[in-house]
Amino acid sequence: MRLAELSRRSGVSTATIKYYLREGLLPPGERVSTTQAEYDEEHLRRLRLIRALIHVGRVPVATAREVLAALEDENEDHLSRLGTAVAALPVTPAAPEEGPAAEVARRTAEELQRRLGWRVVPSNPAHRSLVAALTALVRLGYPCDTDRLLPHGRLAAELAAHEVALIEDFEAPTTQLEAAVALTVLYEPVLLSLRRLAQAEEAARRFGHRE
């Protein structure tokens, strides 16, 4: 298909598609003349992923390029590509924490993961953001012990099992990798919205005195 059709089918303006091409987010089409190129279904799928990353995940363009490059790294097996791509996705910003509260948080994060049967990988950005989140709880004097956090971890594990199963519905391994990255980003606001709605329901059930 030509640029105009790619734009129509993806809902992305031709100017934005050209920008993604220039920035190396989208691989070039096949040149058919000096001014025209031909695009295929893979371009359409890739555009969908770029939009998920940039417009929903608010991922900076440079990060999106890094994520996409990781997915295409043919020197790596699928799991490593997925790991690198997902690790590049931004989590809650986490400056390295220091001091006694950070020490308690680090021990809690490690014990929690061990009790869940997970491997502890301190270099994983999600591990660092967990330590940062727990450090805030400790510093502010809110409950933060593994017993209280274990249900969160168990629910996260159930959620991950469900989400990975959804990804298996996608066919080719590359498409599965793309879907894994897209759904990591796209289901995050779904989960947070549902948590807020569930809290309102639960609060009404426990503290409500009126219909």
Add this chain to the structure above:
Amino acid sequence: MRLAELSRRSGVSTATIKYYLREGLLPPGERVSTTQAEYDEEHLRRLRLIRALIHVGRVPVATAREVLAALEDENEDHLSRLGTAVAALPVTPAAPEEGPAAEVARRTAEELQRRLGWRVVPSNPAHRSLVAALTALVRLGYPCDTDRLLPHGRLAAELAAHEVALIEDFEAPTTQLEAAVALTVLYEPVLLSLRRLAQAEEAARRFGHRE
């Protein structure tokens, strides 16, 4: 206690405490001379909540003021105060969505909540952010039907039940309200970090071929 001690015990600089006082986030202390005021445990607790909102939740100062005012509104019962305060907390920004994808998303969001036994409150900001998140999934052609989303909803309900139970450990009703707001904000990055770590575990289990 004097300002210096409040600063020492809270870990918040005196300049920042003065800023919170000027902005009306922290109620004034009791004047003991023209230049000195006396603060109590309630100031300390309130400072803890302000820091959770502003430093961890990245809530703007004006929003924090709104949340704190809602908690203190003595014309309302506890549930309404909590509802107003939590509704004022930012969720994923959600512009009102229009068009066929938004229509599908809206129907899905409503059906999902009905199947979970939740009330549908379209004015709840979390409802709007759910619709926006689902609209993105629909537009990008990723799976988004109530059957696939139901496990997310059920897990969110379990999470909310656990989180509300944690809040009941706090004593006075006012302290419970404060804890509810603080933990809504503080557990969000904990949950998102755990989800990422759980995904890495689950991916290794399903797609991994090496130890």
